[in-house]
Amino acid sequence: MVELFATTEIDGITPTWLTQILRHSGALTQGEVHAIEIQSTGAFNSHTNYLSLRYSPEAPPEAPTHLVLKQNTQEEWCKQAQAREVRFYQTIAALPNHPQVIAPCYAAAYDEQSGNSYLLLHNLSETHRQPVTRDESIDTSGSVPSPDYIEATIETLARLQAFWWEHPLLTTEVARAGMWLTQEAPAIRYIQTRTQAWEQFVTRQAGAALPVEVRAGYERWLAHMPRYWEQHLEPRFRTGSKQTLLHGDAYFSNFLCPRHLPGATYLIDWQGPEVHIGALDLANMLATFWTPAQRHEEQREVRALRHYYDTLTAHGVRHYSWDELLDDYRIGLIEWLYMLVWDANNGSSHDYWWPKMYCLFQAAMEWQCLEFMAK
Numbered sequence: 001m002v003e004l005f006a007t008t009e010i011d012g013i014t015p016t017w018l019t020q021i022l023r024h025s026g027a028l029t030q031g032e033v034h035a036i037e038i039q040s041t042g043a044f045n046s047h048t049n050y051l052s053l054r055y056s057p058e059a060p061p062e063a064p065t066h067l068v069l070k071q072n073t074q075e076e077w078c079k080q081a082q083a084r085e086v087r088f089y090q091t092i093a094a095l096p097n098h099p100q101v102i103a104p105c106y107a108a109a110y111d112e113q114s115g116n117s118y119l120l121l122h123n124l125s126e127t128h129r130q131p132v133t134r135d136e137s138i139d140t141s142g143s144v145p146s147p148d149y150i151e152a153t154i155e156t157l158a159r160l161q162a163f164w165w166e167h168p169l170l171t172t173e174v175a176r177a178g179m180w181l182t183q184e185a186p187a188i189r190y191i192q193t194r195t196q197a198w199e200q201f202v203t204r205q206a207g208a209a210l211p212v213e214v215r216a217g218y219e220r221w222l223a224h225m226p227r228y229w230e231q232h233l234e235p236r237f238r239t240g241s242k243q244t245l246l247h248g249d250a251y252f253s254n255f256l257c258p259r260h261l262p263g264a265t266y267l268i269d270w271q272g273p274e275v276h277i278g279a280l281d282l283a284n285m286l287a288t289f290w291t292p293a294q295r296h297e298e299q300r301e302v303r304a305l306r307h308y309y310d311t312l313t314a315h316g317v318r319h320y321s322w323d324e325l326l327d328d329y330r331i332g333l334i335e336w337l338y339m340l341v342w343d344a345n346n347g348s349s350h351d352y353w354w355p356k357m358y359c360l361f362q363a364a365m366e367w368q369c370l371e372f373m374a375k
Contacts, residue, residue, distance in 0.1 A: 053065050138352055145257075158315070240275075242328075291359055308325070333363055
């Protein structure tokens with residue numbers, strides 16, 4: 001197989017290279033690529049281009065004409081993140097019984113020497129759309145997809161996580177464990193990272209602007225952290241009990257739903273797959289940009305949780321109760337409280353992290369997460 005490891009050199013994307021890639025994948029049984037049109041997506045965290053292909057006359061009509069080529073930038077974090085994504089797609093390709101919830105991938109390659117990698121994916125933009133865009137999420141007023149799209153995205157996530165539920169491959173490099181678990185004294189590392197992040201947050205102007213109840217809630221969150229780790233997290237990580245594959249960034253904007261339902265819904269952007277409690281992805285979807293009114297309207301949040309649970313059990317998950325899911329959802333809310341502080345400390349604008357913090361904090365209070373931590 002011909003490899004391409006350039007990260008900015010568009011000249012490297014040639015008809016000959018694409019012909020060989022597509023033949024190797026089985027997507028092009030005869031004929032060849034004659035011409036390519038390249039258009040940048042404008043992505044900020046990768047070099048990603050849309051490719052429009054024209055074939056020779058003998059090419060089959062089903063040959064893909066619209067692709068996405070995703071390549072890393074030269075920042076070290078991006079190289080590492082995309083290397084994980086390539087590993088993920090390579091793993092999925094070797095699992096013929098994996099649910100069809102991942103965008104079709106024609107090639108995934110990583111060069112260990114340079115750290116460069118690429119993914120060649122099917123471009124689904126003609127047939128699929130995001131249920132909510134990133135900008136609509138941040139505004140919160142437009143952050144709620146249609147009921148059909150909520151159901152489709154929840155079902156996609158549940159089918160994926162049911163497949164990976166306590167799967168043997170979770171012990172391999174397809175997904176990383178929580179970062180604190182890679183260090184000595186994981187309990188100390190876990191608590192220190194959150195304590196230090198909060199202290200950094202408070203010393204900046206951001207902390208001073210918080211409503212009194214939010215700041216007090218975060219102080220209680222930190223005070224309960226040692227017992228919470230000991231009672232709720234450490235046993236799960238030590239035994240691997242009821243863990244699955246976590247996407248880690250499962251906003252609605254990272255799903256692609258059919259423009260005309262029914263049809264397959266896909267979860268995209270797999271730069272951070274992680275071994276964890278699956279409900280963290282649910283907390284991300286349902287609480288980071290939904291206001292209390294949006295969560296409660298027609299019992300939207302609880303209905304989504306119920307659909308997730310029913311789909312999970314329908315696809316083979318056993319010995320996992322509804323009450324356990326609700327407790328895991330609380331864990332998801334608790335874990336995401338840290339991510340909002342991390343966002344603020346790492347340069348996100350107030351217009352981005354504050355709506356998330358407000359929505360998530362309200363959800364955590366309603367679900368009595370601080371009381372749960374103290375059990």
